[in-house]
Amino acid sequence: MEGFILLITRETDYALRVLRAMSGGEQVTTGDICRRELLPQQFVYKILKKLERAGLVQTTRGVGGGCRLIADLKKVSLYDLTEIMQAEKMISACMQPGFQCAWQQKCSSPCTVHQQLLRIQGVLDAELRALSLHQMLFKDE
Numbered sequence: 001m002e003g004f005i006l007l008i009t010r011e012t013d014y015a016l017r018v019l020r021a022m023s024g025g026e027q028v029t030t031g032d033i034c035r036r037e038l039l040p041q042q043f044v045y046k047i048l049k050k051l052e053r054a055g056l057v058q059t060t061r062g063v064g065g066g067c068r069l070i071a072d073l074k075k076v077s078l079y080d081l082t083e084i085m086q087a088e089k090m091i092s093a094c095m096q097p098g099f100q101c102a103w104q105q106k107c108s109s110p111c112t113v114h115q116q117l118l119r120i121q122g123v124l125d126a127e128l129r130a131l132s133l134h135q136m137l138f139k140d141e
Contacts (some may be wrong), residue, residue, distance in 0.1 A: 003036050007082075007089065007091060007124065008082065009085065009086050011043070011046075011047060011085050011086070012081060012082055012085040012086055014037075014039055014043050014044070014047055015047045015050070015051065015081060015084070015085050016081070016133070016136060017037040017039060018033055018037065018044060018047050018048065019056070019057075019069065019073065019133060019137065020037065020137045021033040021036045021037050021047065022057060022067060022068065022069040023069060023073065023137060023138075025068075025069065026068070027060070027066040027067065027068045027098050028066050028067055028068075029065075029066045029067070030045060030048065030066075031066070032066075033067070035126070041064070047085070048067055050084055050085060051079060051084065052067075054072065054084040055070070055071065056069065056071040056076065056084070057069055057070060057071070058070045072134075073132060073133040073137065074133075074134040074135075075132070076133045077128060077129050077130070077132055077133070078128045078129075078131045078133060079125060079128035079129040080131075080133075080134055081132075081133060082137060089115065090121060091117060091120060091121050091124065092114075092117045092121075094111075094113075094114055094117065095114070095117060095118065095121060101104040101114065118139065
């Protein structure tokens with residue numbers, strides 16, 4: 001699968017789990033999150049920093065500190081989360097800005113593979129935008 005990038009990375013998957021652990025509204029510690037969701041602590045720290053920068057969670061340091069969900073998960077899409085967590089989210093490297101396609105340069109014509117991948121990427125992006133994190137995390141609520 002060389003050249004293809006995972007649509008949902010492990011970090012984004014873990015971010016979903018971190019948000020689920022925080023979804024009760026109470027302040028929780030990173031240890032609580034790790035225990036509830038069976039996640040490695042070094043990943044949780046990194047994820048929380050990204051989620052805090054994006055305005056989804058609030059972190060309080062020190063004694064009695066912890067993390068609290070401050071975003072409405074009904075208003076944040078899975079697409080938004082991939083934007084926060086993943087630097088790259090295209091399904092193929094040929095879709096990255098500045099990619100030099102040897103085939104297209106040689107043949108001097110539009111690449112039908114690239115055109116189809118663009119179409120597929122559009123469909124995937126639309127689906128990710130249509131699914132809120134709340135829908136992703138909670139069945140029938």
